[in-house]
Amino acid sequence: MPAGWSLLPPGDAALTRRVKAAGEFWLVQEKRGRRMFSRGVWAPAATIERIQAELEGERSTDAYAKRREADAKRREQAQSDYVGEFTTAVRQYLAFHPKHADLGDRLAEAVARHATPVGSGTVARTNRIPVEQRAEAAVIAWMRHQTTAYDSLKIPRVKGKRREVRRMLAAKSKELLHQYRQGQPASDDCVLRAALRN
Numbered sequence: 001m002p003a004g005w006s007l008l009p010p011g012d013a014a015l016t017r018r019v020k021a022a023g024e025f026w027l028v029q030e031k032r033g034r035r036m037f038s039r040g041v042w043a044p045a046a047t048i049e050r051i052q053a054e055l056e057g058e059r060s061t062d063a064y065a066k067r068r069e070a071d072a073k074r075r076e077q078a079q080s081d082y083v084g085e086f087t088t089a090v091r092q093y094l095a096f097h098p099k100h101a102d103l104g105d106r107l108a109e110a111v112a113r114h115a116t117p118v119g120s121g122t123v124a125r126t127n128r129i130p131v132e133q134r135a136e137a138a139v140i141a142w143m144r145h146q147t148t149a150y151d152s153l154k155i156p157r158v159k160g161k162r163r164e165v166r167r168m169l170a171a172k173s174k175e176l177l178h179q180y181r182q183g184q185p186a187s188d189d190c191v192l193r194a195a196l197r198n
Helices: 013-021 045-059 062-094 098-115 131-146 161-182 191-197
Strands: 005-008 026-032 035-044
Touching: 005 013, 005 045, 013 035, 013 045, 035 045, 062 098, 062 131, 062 161, 098 131, 098 161, 098 191, 131 161, 131 191, 161 191
Parallel strands: none
Antiparallel strands: 005 035, 026 035
16 A cells, blocks of 8 residues: 555545545455445545545535535435335235225335335335336235245255246235235235234
């Protein structure tokens, strides 16, 4: 490492951006599986200290506090809007028969509650696919974990085996949803009803 350099740990995105923009730096990353994790940035210690002092000065102003508060409100509103949009998409995907509408509403709320928190890493948080596809995938994932023994299954570590098990469980989940869409009578020991009671 060059003399006079120090490691800026990850965690303050604004500080990291400014240090990188200020000149020379070395990025430290660790690969785990398919994902890359930042472990910080090596840069001249004088640069890091100078930019930290500038940022602290900016962050101590009233204007900065007001902007942070406005940003937080905007994010909360955007999250609230998205939860509503996603819940509606889940209800539309479920399309339960009117006599099972109450169960459909409870299921939509449960799936949205699980899938939409920021940072949850669920399929509902991706922008790569339309919201209708996210809703379908989130329902199937929720049912896989709540209405089947998937979490306790011992799946052999053979390429494609986990995908095969997931496809099989998804088919069973879709079959169960189809019964509710058709308005067929549901038994009290139905796994979906039991999962929503918990």
